[in-house]
Amino acid sequence: MKKFLSGNEAFAEGIRLARPEVISAYPITPQTIVVERLSEMVENGSLKSEYVHVESEHSALSCAMGASATGARAFTATSSQGLLYMAECLYYAAGGRFPIVMMNADRSTALPWNIYGDQRDSLSQLDSGWIQSYAENAQEALDLALMSYRIAEDKRVSTPYMANLDGFVLTHTYEKVDIPTEEEADRFLPAYETDNRIDFDNPKNMAFSAGPDTNFIFKYKAHEGILAAKEVIKETENEFEAIFGRRYSGLIENYLTDDAEYIIVTLGSIAGLCRKTADRLREQGIRAGVVRIRYMRPFPNEEIAEALSSAKAYAVLEKDISFGNEGTVFTNVNSAVKKENGKAEGYNFIGGLGGRNISASDIENIYESIIKGTDRVTFIGTGGGNNG
Amino acid sequence: MRPYIREKKVFGFDDVPENTCFEAGYLVTVNSGWRSIRPVVNTDKCVGCEQCYLYCPDGVISIKDNKAVIDYDFCKGCGICAKICKPGAIETEAERK
Amino acid sequence: MANKIADSISREEFFYGHKACAGCGGSLAVRAALKVLGPNAVSVLPAGCMSAVGFNFPQLCFSNNSIISTFAGTASMLTGIEAGLRAKGYKDFTAVGFAGDGGTADIGIQALSGAIDRNDNIIYICYDNEAYMNTGIQKSGLTPFGARTTTTPAGSNIHGNIRPKKNMFEIVAAHGIPYAATASVGYIGDFIAKVQKASQIQGTKYIHVIAPCPTGWGVAVDETVEIAKEVVDSGLWYLAEYENGEYRLTHRPKEFTSAEAYLKRQGRFRHLTEDDIKVITDSRDEKWKFIEKNFIV
Known part of the structure; x- marks a missing residue:
């Protein structure tokens, strides 16, 4: 089905098709349309998800990590000051190997205050351990929303995924977008399965400390995980093309x-x-x-x-x-x-x-x-x- | 069920999990070396009132046959049990290292 | 000889082998609460004493599902866990947080307020040892008036901390929370009863438990329980509940023991002058006037 959608709306459609089980949302310009559309989808029943109105971006990602620690698929979205406010949680999520997907509407960072698009927010977080994609148009935004979970949740990767959309220029610009069907999306994206979760049969201690003897091993493995995404992105795009007919070119x-x-x-x-x-x-x-x-x-x-x-x-x-x-x-x-x-x-x-x-x-x-x-x-x- | 001591091993590269998620209640070291005093239960005086069991911060006291029993692997020797014991059934003695 | 309280909680130990200091009141609070909530409790602990002493891979001291949150994120991670488990179809579990005074009244208060506002079905337990003990006894928003900490030195100009404790119990109650309570590890039965009650209530529950730190308070390691009892007996802390819009006292001392004696036995208060102690006893008496007037006693 083809529709005229803004980048934000297209991304929200992609997220609807990815069926996150928990969405934590806090508004910030120019991301707001995403969390508004998702709340409408939850309201009208087209998306079955726990929608949590958190009180800050720090809590948005902290909540998403809690959800991910139960094995649930989690989504949040932010921009600019919000991304910086949750920065602590970015590193935390990557270290915990929680494959959360977050949309970031790329926006300038204060001071001086400015709500318009540049990429200083997300690029300042390159070292946080997240996969970072940058979409060019609304169709790619939707498609990345769908691909992001498959890449992030792949066992070889287990790394959170930040999907960046240029603020206003992409988030608020309307284009004709092809929306896949739910059947196609379900065929493409399997349910999230993980051992990295709370387990009542075999209880777990999670997000623990690791001293100098082992800390570097955790870091090395996280590094290997995000590097493995290179191959997984290729495979995912091949599978995506086979189902949806659109070809993407990798990194x-x-x-x-x-x-x-x-x-x-x-x-x-x-x-x-x-x-x-x-x-x-x-x-x-x-x-x-x-x-x-x-x-x-x-x-x-x-x-x-x-x-x-x-x-x-x-x-x-x-x-x-x-x-x-x-x-x-x-x-x-x-x-x-x-x-x-x-x-x-x-x-x-x-x-x-x-x-x-x-x-x-x-x-x-x-x-x-x-x-x-x-x-x-x-x-x-x-x-x-x-x-x- | 309580966390318990596992076989000693060095956690090498392959033993370290991919994520920060590991078996709950996994102990590799004891706390007995912390003690400077050692609480000792006088079973003649112990009435099994369980006050020491309730108030032990480390949970090292259990009640067997209506008497307090101390797990010396994990007792840190704080002495709260001796203080709380109304019949005076727990005495403290210097820990011999 | 049967002990009703002991018989009412699990015989299992869920927090064991940890590296808390000898006589740690915080570890007693965590241990007792988990024995109430049982194996299906999922505990969230932020950066702080209890996470520092309980989660050093591979020494992992919780036998139930447990996770460290960010310092500010106890309540928000509880929210995510509760929502996630519910989304996954689990019903028989309790999401419980254990945060210290700094993690609750200072850096974590925003997330806590948000969780109460959403009425998330969680139990939040603040173990209050009245300073940032894990980092070396710095003043927090719950450090009492007069206390010497490493950031509120007791000199000839300023006698320790110049501000009273934040009133977290009433701050939380002002949200219209389904259940809030104060407690002390010195009255373990009262604390256990409150955790039991909280576990039966739908929505957000908050329990504020005084948990002395011998190191930070300047008392002997075997005095934790005694001093936690004395703070209640002297009227400087009170045991109460908030439910259905009403405050209720759960323990009423017949007459107060000496506040001065309570203060003077602790290293952190030893410098206090008679005037300082008068400020403390006067504010205690004011508080109790308020309690008599506004609480069901």
Whole structure:
């Protein structure tokens, strides 16, 4: 069934199909529509779930962990300040290997206050141990909602999953979305089975302390779990295509990269405009390409290195800055390229902070700058680099 | 049923669970080394009133044949039992190490 | 010789082999409550003494299902567990939290308030040892007036903590909670009866139990129960219930024992002047006027 839905609504539809048994919800702009739609679905009976009105984001994730510790499938959603407020619980959930799914509406973080989209909230939590996906459009948002549980709950992975949607640009933009049937969804996503739970026949002590003798082993295993998601994501997407007919490309999505000399690496909803700009440059004889990162964790080191292997230069365009250094996505991409002895020259473009528009001409300028060579890090719009 | 001492073993890589979820009530060490005093039940005086059993913070006292019995593996020697005992059936003596 | 209280609770031990200090009042409260609630209790303990002493892999000291929550998240994790187990079709279980005074009255009060607001079907037990004992005796919102802690030193200018305890019992009751109670490990039968009662009531239940810490209070390790009794006998703590919108006293001392004697036997109060002690006894008397007026006595 096709419907016009916003990114938030599409994600909520995906969650309905995934049938979480417990939903803990606390509102924050621009995530609110997700928790509103889910409450309506519970009200009208299209979703059978315990819907808990928690009093904060910290409690939202704490509640989801409690639910997950009973073996229940749990969902929550947040954004920005809320994500930061629950930060303690992010690490906790990952360490406990609770495969909770959380939608994050990517939004700027205060100060100054700002409700619009950038990716500084989720990118600041890359080290928390969660899988992180970044959707480009509403259809992908819905599909990721469905795939997320299968990936997170896979025994090899057992890792919580943060599905990121660009605030407003994606969460509030309406597109035509294909909604799978419940039968299809049930065929795709099995019920959650786990030993990592309260068990009245064989009682468990959970979320315990581990001293220096064993602590590192728990951490190593968590690391292996999230790395295993690389393979599981591939398998899940194959299975998804077999049932729903839509194909996804794994950790990254390449556009014209096979022969590209100049490539923009980015993530989220801005990728579409990058592709259009690349098309236009191609008409002018410039071999432009785009890499869209779909997963920041596990990080697609090999895939990115491969995609950039024949490029002369690349630009990482991101809505983030790690103050005192550079954009975090750039740090990650640069490391991936260097690990494989990549020769492409790397540049970093910081844009879209606090929801500032990134225009087609901004993107053209990025390509032009990396063809000529520019500063290592450029804040778009500040007059720095070649992007005045 | 109460948590009990398991066979001694080193928890190597494969023994450590994938998650932070493990068998409840799994003990590998005792607390007897903590004691500086040792409560001793005088079974002639013990009337089985169970006050010591109720008030022991460590739960190491049980009642068998209407007399208090102390699990010295886990008694820390706090002496609450001796204080609480109205008939004075629990005496404390210095723990010989 | 039969002991009715002992016969009314499980003979099993659910919290055993833990590394709490000798004479720990908190461990006594947890032990007694779990013996009431039995093997189908699911306990949630936040960061704090009882989790620190009971959950060091591979030494795991609870024989029932138990989990550590975040410091602030006792109540919210209880909520999730209760909702999850219910969603999974379980009926015969009790979700019970054991948080200290800091975990309850300070960092955990928001989550606790939220759980009461939702009337989640949980029991929340605050074992109150009147300071952050696990981290080394720092002042909490439930540290009493005058007490010396490592962050409220008793000097010649300031004599320890300058503020009275937060009134958690009435704060909780003000939510319109189905059941709340105060207790003390010095009156273990009263505490056990309240846990039993709580386990029969639907909705949120809160029990606030005084649980002395010999280390932090400056008393001998064998004095825990005595001092927990004396705080009630001297009128500085009271045993009560809140149910159906009414407060009820469950124990009424005929006449108070000396508050000064109670205070002076503890290291944390030894510095108090006569004036300080007068402040404490005056506020006790005020409190009891309030109790006489507003509680069913």
